[in-house]
Amino acid sequence: MNLDDQFLARAIELARHGSESGEGGPFGAVIVRDGKIIAEGWNRVVASHDPTAHAEISAIRTACAGANSFHLHGCTLYASSEPCPMCLSAAYWARIDRIVFANSRAEAAAIGFCDDELYSELNRHFSARSIVMEHHPTPGALEPLERWAANPGRIPY
Numbered sequence: 001m002n003l004d005d006q007f008l009a010r011a012i013e014l015a016r017h018g019s020e021s022g023e024g025g026p027f028g029a030v031i032v033r034d035g036k037i038i039a040e041g042w043n044r045v046v047a048s049h050d051p052t053a054h055a056e057i058s059a060i061r062t063a064c065a066g067a068n069s070f071h072l073h074g075c076t077l078y079a080s081s082e083p084c085p086m087c088l089s090a091a092y093w094a095r096i097d098r099i100v101f102a103n104s105r106a107e108a109a110a111i112g113f114c115d116d117e118l119y120s121e122l123n124r125h126f127s128a129r130s131i132v133m134e135h136h137p138t139p140g141a142l143e144p145l146e147r148w149a150a151n152p153g154r155i156p157y
Contacts, residue, residue, distance in 0.1 A: 015055070015080035023042065029077060038075070077100070
């Protein structure tokens, strides 16, 4: 068994745990750096009453806290299933180098976890999305952005 298989097996074990414990859906994730697991996560949406408590998000938060950094350069995310749009976005924000997953979007959709509408929504102009979004230009709203951009001590991310 190669390393990818070993790390995916752990992600699948975590998915099983999350599902069987009743904490959330059947999803698990591990983050690996230099051949070692630095963080693990499983879906805890039900237990935490938090729709963002996906396995990948949990693992990313734990890895970043442990690394004392919001970037995870040099890391691979192993997930029991293809990450949803939110988790994929978090992986991009964290600068994860590689994602390896076991189950496809289609396989997750077949049991009720279909993200097709989210992918479709993200491709629409904000005014055409199912959640009402309104652009309301407000005096002073740009000031915090401008101050941040002008701050030579800012920490870009």
